[in-house]
Amino acid sequence: MMSEKYEELKQKALACGFSHVGxxxxxxIQVKSEVRSACAENKCQHYxxxxxxxxxxGTLEECSRQIHKYSKGLIVQTTGELEDSFDIEGMQELGERHKEAFHKFAAVVREEYPGALVLGxxxxDNCRECTYPDAPCRFPERQSSAMEAYGMLVSEVCQQNDILYYYGPGTLTYVGCILVE
Structure with a gap:
C-alpha cells in the first residue's frame, strides 16, 4: 500500500471514532492454539x-494462512474510562461505541480494499439467528471474525506492533484489526 494512501486510511479510522490507530x-502475528482453546470453553456462548x-x-492453520497472505494493516482501538471495575454499563457503552466505529470503518476498508481481512x-451480530452450519452466511461481505477466533493474543499483537493495550487504571480498550496488503 502506498504510504500516502495508508496514512489516509489511518485518518479515516480516526474519523470513524477510534481512539487509537497503529x-x-x-x-x-502468531496464532496460538491456547487462544483458540479458550474459544472452545464457550464462555461467550458463541462457539x-x-x-x-x-x-x-476455519481451522487455526487456515486462519494462519489467511492472515499471512497479507504483509500489513492497522490496529484500531476504542479506549474509555470506567467509573470502577464493576461499571458494566460503561463497558457496554464503550463496546457499542467500538462496534459502531468498527462497522463504519469496515465498510470504508472493504470499499477501498475489497480483499481486506477485517477482524474485530x-x-x-448481523443476524438475530445465524444460518450456521446448515446454510451459507446471509451477509458474507459484512463478516468479521474476532482476532481471538483467529488465534491471536490481542495484547501480544499490540505489544509486537508498539501500540499500547493497557492505558492505565480505570480504562478499558476494545481492539480490532484489518489486513490490507
Whole structure:
C-alpha cells in the first residue's frame, strides 16, 4: 500500500471514532492454539454457533494462512474510562461505541480494499439467528471474525506492533484489526 494512501486510511479510522490507530505488521502475528482453546470453553456462548467463530471460521492453520497472505494493516482501538471495575454499563457503552466505529470503518476498508481481512473483537451480530452450519452466511461481505477466533493474543499483537493495550487504571480498550496488503 502506498504510504500516502495508508496514512489516509489511518485518518479515516480516526474519523470513524477510534481512539487509537497503529500500524500492524502481519509478520508479528502468531496464532496460538491456547487462544483458540479458550474459544472452545464457550464462555461467550458463541462457539460452534456462527460462521465467524470457531469452528465455523476455519481451522487455526487456515486462519494462519489467511492472515499471512497479507504483509500489513492497522490496529484500531476504542479506549474509555470506567467509573470502577464493576461499571458494566460503561463497558457496554464503550463496546457499542467500538462496534459502531468498527462497522463504519469496515465498510470504508472493504470499499477501498475489497480483499481486506477485517477482524474485530467479538461474535457476529448481523443476524438475530445465524444460518450456521446448515446454510451459507446471509451477509458474507459484512463478516468479521474476532482476532481471538483467529488465534491471536490481542495484547501480544499490540505489544509486537508498539501500540499500547493497557492505558492505565480505570480504562478499558476494545481492539480490532484489518489486513490490507
Amino acid at each position: 500500524d500492524l505488521d502481519a509478520d508479528t 460452534n454457533k456462527n460462521w465467524v467463530c470457531p469452528p465455523g471460521c 473483537d467479538g461474535a457476529c
